[in-house]
Amino acid sequence: MKYVTALRAGLVSCHACGRVAPRIRSITPQHCERCGAVLHRRNPDSLMRTWALLLAAALLYIPANLLPVMHTSSLLGSEDDTIMSGVVYFWTSGDWPLAIIVFIASIMVPMLKLSVLVLLTVTAQRRSRWRPMQRTKLYRMVERIGRWSMLDIFVVTLTVALVRFKSIAVITAGPGAIAFGSVVILTMIASMQFDPRLIWDTVEGTDGSAKKKAKPVTGPQDAQGSTQHSQDLKHD
Amino acid sequence: MEHDNLIACHECDTLFKKPQLLGSRSVARCPRCGATLYRSAYRRLDGISAMTLAALFTFLIAQAYPILELDANGITSQTTLFGALVALWNEDMQIVAVMVFCATTLFPLTELVALLYVLIPIRSGYVPAGFNQVLRAIQFVRPWGMIEVFMLGVLITIVKMVSLARVIPEAALFAFGALTLMFAVVVMFDPRTLWDIADELTARRARPTPRTAADSAAAAVGATLTGSASGQPAAPHQG
Numbered sequence: 001m002k003y004v005t006a007l008r009a010g011l012v013s014c015h016a017c018g019r020v021a022p023r024i025r026s027i028t029p030q031h032c033e034r035c036g037a038v039l040h041r042r043n044p045d046s047l048m049r050t051w052a053l054l055l056a057a058a059l060l061y062i063p064a065n066l067l068p069v070m071h072t073s074s075l076l077g078s079e080d081d082t083i084m085s086g087v088v089y090f091w092t093s094g095d096w097p098l099a100i101i102v103f104i105a106s107i108m109v110p111m112l113k114l115s116v117l118v119l120l121t122v123t124a125q126r127r128s129r130w131r132p133m134q135r136t137k138l139y140r141m142v143e144r145i146g147r148w149s150m151l152d153i154f155v156v157t158l159t160v161a162l163v164r165f166k167s168i169a170v171i172t173a174g175p176g177a178i179a180f181g182s183v184v185i186l187t188m189i190a191s192m193q194f195d196p197r198l199i200w201d202t203v204e205g206t207d208g209s210a211k212k213k214a215k216p217v218t219g220p221q222d223a224q225g226s227t228q229h230s231q232d233l234k235h236d
Numbered sequence: 237m238e239h240d241n242l243i244a245c246h247e248c249d250t251l252f253k254k255p256q257l258l259g260s261r262s263v264a265r266c267p268r269c270g271a272t273l274y275r276s277a278y279r280r281l282d283g284i285s286a287m288t289l290a291a292l293f294t295f296l297i298a299q300a301y302p303i304l305e306l307d308a309n310g311i312t313s314q315t316t317l318f319g320a321l322v323a324l325w326n327e328d329m330q331i332v333a334v335m336v337f338c339a340t341t342l343f344p345l346t347e348l349v350a351l352l353y354v355l356i357p358i359r360s361g362y363v364p365a366g367f368n369q370v371l372r373a374i375q376f377v378r379p380w381g382m383i384e385v386f387m388l389g390v391l392i393t394i395v396k397m398v399s400l401a402r403v404i405p406e407a408a409l410f411a412f413g414a415l416t417l418m419f420a421v422v423v424m425f426d427p428r429t430l431w432d433i434a435d436e437l438t439a440r441r442a443r444p445t446p447r448t449a450a451d452s453a454a455a456a457v458g459a460t461l462t463g464s465a466s467g468q469p470a471a472p473h474q475g
Contacts, residue, residue, distance in 0.1 A: 003268050006244035006251050013244035016372050017431040020242040020251070034431060035368040090396075098395055101388075136247055136269045147382050150339060154382075154389030155396070157336050160327070161320030162306050162313055162397065169400075173329045181335045188379065200248035200269065 007201070012039045043195040050121050053190035058114055060179045060186065065107075067176035069156055074169035082176060083107065083152055105151040106180075113149075113187045116142050117194065124198040132203045139196045146191060149184045153177060240435075247271035275426050281433075284425045285355045291418040292348045298411035299341065303390060308401035316408065317341065339382040344419070346377045351422065354430055363434045374427045387416045 006013050012023045012030070016037035023041065024030055030039045043049075068080035081089070083106050090099035116138050123130060156177050163171040243254045248269040264274040298317070305314035315323070317340060324333040350370045357364040364370070390409060397403050 003248075003250040005249040007249055009251055011239065011242070011244070011251065013246070013249075015246070016375060016428075017368075018243060018246070018428045019431070020239045020244055022239065034435065035372065037368075037372060093399065095395060098392060102392065105388075132248075133269065136271070139247075140271070147379070148385055148388075150335075150382050150385050151389050151392070153332060153336060154340070154386045155392050157320045157324055157332070158304070158315070158390060158393040159396065161315035161323040162304060162393070163400070164313055164323070165308055165311050168308065168311070172327050173324060173332060177329065177332050181332055185335065192379070196247040196269075197249040200250075 005197075005200070007041050007197075012041050014039055015043075042197055042201075043193060046193055046195040046198060047121055047125050049193040050117065050190050053186050053193060054114065054117055054121065057183050057186035057190060060183045061110065061114065064110075064176055064179035064183050067179060068174035069152065069176040069180060070159065071172045071174050072163075072169065073172075075167075080174060083180065086152070102152065102155075105148045109145050109149045110183055110187065113142050113146055113191070117187065117190055120194060120199070124194075127202040129202050132199050135199050136196055139191070139194065139199070142191050146184070146188045149187075150181070153181045153184070243273055245269060245271055245273060275424075275429065280425070281355065281359055284422065285352070285359060287418055287421050288348055288351045288355065291415060291422055292352065294411050294415045294418060295345060295348060298408045298415050301407035301411065303406055303408040303412065304394065304397075305404040305406055306397060306401045307404060314404075314406065339380055340386045343377040344381040344383050344415075347374055347381055348422070350374045350377075351425075351427075354427075358430060358433055358437070361437060363437055367434060371427045371430060378423065381419070383412065383419050384416045387412050 006020060010023050011020050013020045014032040014035060014037055017032060017035040019032055019034045021030075021033060021039065023039075031037065032039055065083060068082055069086070070081040072079050072081065087099050087103045087107065090096070090102060120135060120139055120142075123135060156173050159171050160173050163169055241254050243252050244250065245252070245266040245268065248266060248271070250266060250268045252264075252266070252273065254274065262275075263272055265271065266273050300316070302314040302316050302319075305312055321333050321337050321341075324330075324336065350373050354364060354367060354370050354374075390412060394403050394405070
């Protein structure tokens with residue numbers, strides 16, 4: 001099956017309202033006529049930004065797992081809890097369904113996100129044609145599950161607010177929570193910055209006859225001639 | 237413009253003619269990468285407005301009342317969401333407090349208020365001021381509202397606390413539960429469809445406007461005539 005992309009047809013779709021407009025190169029920040037958003041053919045500096053955010057997230061991931069997220073001081077003494085020790089606590093106390101939920105949300109999801117985004121960025125940078133469909137599905141999965149890692153932060157928030165029995169036990173938040181929350185937010189921004197269309201751009205190059213199929217929607221034209229053509233359309 | 241009937245897949249950039257969706261729950265998917273292109277929303281505008289309004293009231297209850305109460309041998313402690321944020325803030329965890337505040341209070345509230353601000357005028361047939369900015373604000377805050385994640389966090393906290401003390405669920409717990417379900421429905425609504433609807437509204441407005449009273453009366457008669465004339469054959473298509 002052959003498909004024609006908006007890029008090849010000399011068109012650009014607004015990322016905010018979805019309106020498709022001809023790309024005019026003479027206007028450098030071209031704005032959408034309908035909603036006023038700046039039009040980009042692809043997210044600007046998509047790979048560079050994704051790399052920067054991923055690197056920051058990966059670095060913060062270390063203190064996020066090593067530093068305590070909760071500090072308990074009670075009559076029996078005080079102890080620090082990291083994210084992993086929280087999972088272990090649930091597991092040993094017999095709450096294994098809970099241990100699995102927290103393990104998935106706090107440990108598997110961030111790791112999965114980091115590695116999947118690295119995979120996607122590397123393959124996009126190398127203009128790989130390897131399994132675009134599967135890679136898009138991975139991307140969609142990362143977008144969908146990323147938010148669930150905030151779970152631990154919310155649990156810490158509530159626990160800290162509830163367990164304040166001055167004489168018996170007080171739980172406070174630890175610096176690990178800051179690092180962990182930042183990892184979640186940075187990876188979420190990284191996945192927003194990554195442009196999944198980059199996965200398909202190289203794939204389209206393989207079927208050179210794709211632009212012939214453009215006839216029903218855009219009329220015969222090629223990438224070089226599109227500037228002139230879109231100017232004409234503009235005056236209609 | 238002839239580009240108005242085109243749509244480009246936001247995940248693989250493939251161009252399509254905008255599909256005319258007829259069923260009330262139909263979805264158009266990109267055949268190349270499987271992304272959702274377009275959802276039909278016209279008939280659900282009333283439903284979404286009602287759900288958003290209901291969610292707003294539930295949201296206020298969820299914020300105002302305590303979520304949980306702990307009872308450890310007669311010493312009790314309870315907290316609202318805001319109380320929890322204040323506790324975090326006072327422990328020099330301002331960054332975490334701000335994160336939680338944005339994800340559970342600020343962004344969900346912005347989304348609900350902004351949706352109502354655009355939905356109610358659009359329903360009654362005009363485009364409100366700052367329409368574009370408000371819709372873009374909705375798109376910006378949507379990925380960051382995490383009511384459902386917070387709800388799971390509350391449930392995990394309950395299980396965790398059961399071994400330490402008696403846990404008494406309070407009003408806001410149920411409000412958050414209801415809010416989770418309502419948000420699931422509200423988030424199904426894609427604000428992009430509002431731009432299409434607003435386009436149709438402005439196109440309808442764009443007809444020549446009358447200058448004097450006599451003109452306006454004549455125009456009104458003309459409008460009803462053409463309206464009924466063109467409305468007749470169009471009716472089965474719409475229904």
